[in-house]
Amino acid sequence: MSDAKTYTLQDCVKKIEDIRQTFASDIAQLGGQLQPRAVEDLKVKFLGRKGLVTELMEALKSMPKEDKPGAGKVINELRQGLEKELEALKIKAEEGALDQHLNQHRLDVSLPVQVRRGQGSLHPVTLMRRILLTEFRRLGFTVYDGPEVDLDFYNFSALNFKDDHPARDMQDTFFIADRAKTILRTHTSNIQIHAMLHEKPPLRIVAPGRTYRCDSDLTHTPMFHQIEGFVVDRGIDMGDMKGVIDRFLKAVFGEDLETRLRPSFFPFVEPGAEFDLQCVACRGKGCRICKQTGWLEIGGLGMIHPNVFEAVGYSSEEYTGFAFGFGIDRMAMLRYKLSDLRQLFEGQQDFLGQFPTYP
Numbered sequence: 001m002s003d004a005k006t007y008t009l010q011d012c013v014k015k016i017e018d019i020r021q022t023f024a025s026d027i028a029q030l031g032g033q034l035q036p037r038a039v040e041d042l043k044v045k046f047l048g049r050k051g052l053v054t055e056l057m058e059a060l061k062s063m064p065k066e067d068k069p070g071a072g073k074v075i076n077e078l079r080q081g082l083e084k085e086l087e088a089l090k091i092k093a094e095e096g097a098l099d100q101h102l103n104q105h106r107l108d109v110s111l112p113v114q115v116r117r118g119q120g121s122l123h124p125v126t127l128m129r130r131i132l133l134t135e136f137r138r139l140g141f142t143v144y145d146g147p148e149v150d151l152d153f154y155n156f157s158a159l160n161f162k163d164d165h166p167a168r169d170m171q172d173t174f175f176i177a178d179r180a181k182t183i184l185r186t187h188t189s190n191i192q193i194h195a196m197l198h199e200k201p202p203l204r205i206v207a208p209g210r211t212y213r214c215d216s217d218l219t220h221t222p223m224f225h226q227i228e229g230f231v232v233d234r235g236i237d238m239g240d241m242k243g244v245i246d247r248f249l250k251a252v253f254g255e256d257l258e259t260r261l262r263p264s265f266f267p268f269v270e271p272g273a274e275f276d277l278q279c280v281a282c283r284g285k286g287c288r289i290c291k292q293t294g295w296l297e298i299g300g301l302g303m304i305h306p307n308v309f310e311a312v313g314y315s316s317e318e319y320t321g322f323a324f325g326f327g328i329d330r331m332a333m334l335r336y337k338l339s340d341l342r343q344l345f346e347g348q349q350d351f352l353g354q355f356p357t358y359p
């Protein structure tokens with residue numbers, strides 16, 4: 001300030017009067033349309049670092065000593081007064097802005113709530129089961145159902161399991177309390193017995209469902225899904241068996257993949273085998289998924305044992321047949337490239353929502 005030295009208390013009072021007037025006319029100019037932004041601008045103009053009031057405070061330094069206390073007092077009163085007014089204006093402006101917003105976006109509280117309904121998706125096991133059933137229906141199979149809580153007879157004895165077979169031990173099978181002969185089925189093979197007792201040959205049946213074993217780790221859950229298939233008729237041979245396995249695996253995973261049988265043992269088939277599919281990831285070259293073998297183990301199968309036919313009253317002279325069974329969960333993991341079996345049963349929407357609504 002060039003004339004700083006001549007600045008007196010009177011000048012100061014005059015200046016304060018000027019500032020008050022400017023403030024009043026600024027506000028008058030804003031009129032009814034008080035916006036929070038405009039109030040903010042006013043604050044800068046008067047109280048900001050280079051504002052009018054701040055300028056006056058600076059001038060205080062160059063005033064005669066005796067005038068300083070009086071001038072300081074009035075300037076402070078001015079500052080406090082403006083601060084108070086600006087604060088009140090700010091609140092008024094914000095309320096005005098809110099009112100304006102509510103007027104433009106009228107809220108009718110009597111309207112029904114708008115719920116966002118996401119479209120559901122099918123569980124990967126359901127998708128896999130549907131794909132398999134579609135294929136088996138094409139091959140002329142009928143879909144059958146059977147109990148998950150069953151008697152030892154259907155799950156074991158009638159399937160030619162001897163009384164001391166290790167699968168009957170507590171560690172593998174869930175027994176229903178107080179009823180030693182009632183269990184949670186350990187495989188879907190129990191449906192072979194139920195179906196054969198209820199129907200007459202020829203039979204061409206598939207039966208998907210939940211199965212249970214006392215087993216829990218990275219690749220085993222106590223509840224899992226299997227699908228059972230069996231054919232009983234006159235003149236059924238191993239060529240038919242191999243043909244059906246080959247056909248459905250290729251239909252589901254790709255025509256260019258090979259299948260193979262490896263000799264194995266199950267009490268209810270003779271001869272028995274396990275069937276493998278060429279690795280869907282490396283196509284037989286060997287990788288982490290197939291543990292460098294080039295093959296994936298899919299399930300068990302074999303020609304139905306004469307003792308099973310005996311147990312259900314079929315003539316093993318007249319009829320032959322084959323049966324197979326495999327895990328649906330494992331197949332879903334292969335098809336959808338899942339790394340952890342447990343994801344299938346944790347019910348996380350983030351995971352499950354990624355799958356389609358139909359196969």
Ligand code: PHE
Nearest residue numbers: 187189266300301323324325
């Ligand atoms: N039930 C057998 C299992 O769970 C699979 C199987 C079914 C084997 C039919 C042969 C014939 O391991």
